[in-house]
Amino acid sequence: MSDTRLSDTRSSDMRSAHPARASRGLFIAGGEIVDSTGTRRGDVRITDGEVVEIGSDLDVADELVLDAGGCVVSPGLVDLHTHLREPGDELAETIETGARAAALGGFTAVVAMPNTRPALDDATVVGSVLARGARSICDVASSATITKERAGRELSPMGELHDLGVRIFTDDGSCVADAGVMRNAMAYTTALPGAVIAQHAEDPALARGGHMHEGDWSSRLGIPGRPAAAESVIVARDIELARLTGARLHVLHCSTASAVKLIREAKATGVAVTAEVAPHHFTLTDAECATFDPLFKVHPPLRTAEDISALIEGLFDGTIDAIATDHAPHPAEAKDQPFEEAPPGMLGLQTALALTITQLVEPGHLSLEQALALLSWQPAAIAGLEEHGTVIGPASPANLCVFDPTATWEVDSDALASRSRNTPFVGRTLLGRVRHTVLGGEPVVIDGVAQR
Numbered sequence: 324m325s326d327t328r329l330s331d332t333r334s335s336d337m338r339s340a341h342p343a344r345a346s347r348g349l350f351i352a353g354g355e356i357v358d359s360t361g362t363r364r365g366d367v368r369i370t371d372g373e374v375v376e377i378g379s380d381l382d383v384a385d386e387l388v389l390d391a392g393g394c395v396v397s398p399g400l401v402d403l404h405t406h407l408r409e410p411g412d413e414l415a416e417t418i419e420t421g422a423r424a425a426a427l428g429g430f431t432a433v434v435a436m437p438n439t440r441p442a443l444d445d446a447t448v449v450g451s452v453l454a455r456g457a458r459s460i461c462d463v464a465s466s467a468t469i470t471k472e473r474a475g476r477e478l479s480p481m482g483e484l485h486d487l488g489v490r491i492f493t494d495d496g497s498c499v500a501d502a503g504v505m506r507n508a509m510a511y512t513t514a515l516p517g518a519v520i521a522q523h524a525e526d527p528a529l530a531r532g533g534h535m536h537e538g539d540w541s542s543r544l545g546i547p548g549r550p551a552a553a554e555s556v557i558v559a560r561d562i563e564l565a566r567l568t569g570a571r572l573h574v575l576h577c578s579t580a581s582a583v584k585l586i587r588e589a590k591a592t593g594v595a596v597t598a599e600v601a602p603h604h605f606t607l608t609d610a611e612c613a614t615f616d617p618l619f620k621v622h623p624p625l626r627t628a629e630d631i632s633a634l635i636e637g638l639f640d641g642t643i644d645a646i647a648t649d650h651a652p653h654p655a656e657a658k659d660q661p662f663e664e665a666p667p668g669m670l671g672l673q674t675a676l677a678l679t680i681t682q683l684v685e686p687g688h689l690s691l692e693q694a695l696a697l698l699s700w701q702p703a704a705i706a707g708l709e710e711h712g713t714v715i716g717p718a719s720p721a722n723l724c725v726f727d728p729t730a731t732w733e734v735d736s737d738a739l740a741s742r743s744r745n746t747p748f749v750g751r752t753l754l755g756r757v758r759h760t761v762l763g764g765e766p767v768v769i770d771g772v773a774q775r
């Protein structure tokens with residue numbers, strides 16, 4: 324593991340100083356800069372929230388110096404799929420704690436999912452999420468529901484929500500099962516610049532009553548299954564509806580080989596479809612459910628080794644556009660139940676980058692540049708977050724992630740900033756560790772420590 328040193332030309336320790344956003348210049352020293360234009364070595368100077376200079380061996384002025392020796396300096400990561408649980412389930416997570424977990428994971432922006440209580444289906448609730456997010460250490464963009472109360476029937480006031488800045492519309496946690504409702508929602512978004520319909524693709528009629536992937540393991544364990552076809556029939560249908568309406572479709576947490584194939588074919592014929600994969604879906608198989616540990620219960624469920632191979636192929640060849648966490652906190656008392664009764668979901672923000680490096684980059688499936696495209700600039704483009712995932716150069720917004728791709732670390736439950744602890748990765752040794760995160764020029768994480 325690399326030496327983590329903090330040097331400061333003015334005071335000996337800024338860690339407890341709660342620096343005001345962009346109040347003092349920053350100097351990121353000696354890293355390898357990786358963005359959508361490629362890789363180069365250089366120091367990065369930041370003033371007033373913007374990168375002002377890049378070069379080798381620049382002189383340090385009166386600024387806070389962050390050591391980036393042996394590290395990659397990339398645009399901040401962007402998560403298209405974060406459950407922040409506020410309002411309504413603050414025992415599981417709050418916007419503040421979720422944003423802290425995000426910053427520690429190298430994210431500078433997350434899209435908050437709308438399956439809160441109440442659901443994010445009107446301007447007042449979305450406005451309050453945005454206001455709380457603005458005070459946190461990660462930019463919080465809000466999604467909003469496609470249908471009122473995520474009930475799948477009546478459309479939410481999408482125009483009004485779009486005026487507030489919402490670009491991703493989804494009933495995530497539930498699938499919009501009615502094809503007519505979905506068609507209308509898609510048709511509506513074609514009048515809203517940048518709007519995307521993001522589908523939780525699991526046909527409720529096929530998935531209902533199932534708790535894990537339907538296959539050999541579910542038969543052996545006697546746990547009712549959710550078939551792969553529950554995902555692919557909805558993906559196939561929605562691709563046809565996107566073709567019909569001209570709308571943009573985003574497939575959330577794509578988990579099956581059959582869905583990857585459908586998305587690849589749809590892209591080849593010009594349908595405006597994008598897709599994301601969650602780290603747990605490219606890391607774990609349904610065999611984990613043999614432990615009956617509800618930490619392995621997610622929707623859509625963990626699939627087979629063949630599905631993982633297809634997801635990796637899709638991540639490699641551009642069929643899949645983003646790696647998104649589906650960070651889904653649940654309090655211990657909810658998860659500490661029999662497999663069939665526990666709610667689905669696991670944490671993701673603090674392990675996403677390291678799982679990507681450990682599972683995809685280190686074994687040679689993806690280059691580091693491809694991994695960062697999937698974690699930063701491609702999701703930023705899908706969500707229309709213009710201040711994130713940018714090329715690092717003069718006048719670019721200083722939303723950055725500095726990480727050591729060669730550092731190994733063990734996931735420690737006590738080091739999770741989330742209010743919940745539901746991750747099966749505790750105790751695992753992973754490769755790739757976030758050192759610093761910079762948001763709007765403010766070092767919100769320094770040497771792995773959140774600054775507020």
Ligand code: DOR
Pocket residue numbers: 406438495496497523620621622623649651652666667668669
């Ligand atoms: O596993 C999941 N948990 N999948 C979802 O789509 C929803 C999420 C949650 O909100 O807990």
